[in-house]
Amino acid sequence: MNRPYSKALKCLQDFGLRPTRQRLALAKILFDGDDRHVTAEVLHNEVNGTGAKVSLATIYNTLHQFTEAGLLKEVILDSNRTYFDTNISDHHHIFFKEDEILADLTSEDLVISSLPEVPEGKKISAVNVVIHMENS
Amino acid sequence: MNRPYSKALKCLQDFGLRPTRQRLALAKILFDGDDRHVTAEVLHNEVNGTGAKVSLATIYNTLHQFTEAGLLKEVILDSNRTYFDTNISDHHHIFFKEDEILADLTSEDLVISSLPEVPEGKKISAVNVVIHMENS
């Protein structure tokens, strides 16, 4: 492929985000391949390993901008880490404790057959499900 | 009732925790009534409002001791707050965003009819479900 940034570039342009060097580097890692589940720290190490220098503060800012733009979803796992998921469809997660790996569940893997009644004047804004696995 | 600490005292004794003034005050608030969902901060304000003085560090330590003893369950909601739940049965939660209220769901409110296959050598250690409600 001779246009290695095309996908990343398009993402940014589509959402009115100025394609700076830092945003391109991050978008390339996040969107030019399979779905990813990253923490700010992992992404920081990864992007700086490629030679591009992006500060941690900018990683955080950019992850939140991408999330606001609808390019990412935040996943709450535990109180120490925020994961960002490039799969923005409605889906659930499985977390492997020892490996610290977060993965998607398909709609076949987990089925919720009944949800609580929604009170007047309220709406469901999210249904967060995380299955925690550990070594037996 | 002329033995206002009986229930709290029993909890502590049953789990081999020395019934100190601080632990009794916290156990009384947590276990002498309906199920509660508290954060360390809320519990701190509440217990100090009763006249008992308990430091925030001790609140945290005690909440974790109670959790390890099986008297409480930790509930992960978002990355800013850890809630502790006195309902230790297997159940799910609903969170009302504007009111910052966390409540239990019964097994009728939410039904999970299928779980993912468990890989060899692994086991499910938790199934965390939180329905987020907001004003519509």
Added chain:
DNA sequence: ATAGCTGCAAATGCTTTGCAAGGCC
């Protein structure tokens, strides 16, 4: 007496922010 508990204050770890310098259009 002594092992365990508490409180304070300092440390930690992740995340956010203020602001001056730099980059994109």
Added chain:
DNA sequence: GGCCTTGCAAAGCATTTGCAGCTAT
């Protein structure tokens, strides 16, 4: 040029920890 973006360092916040003094048994 002008506005947006970045990077650094400092601040923030919830939580944890070290340690000296206290307390239940």
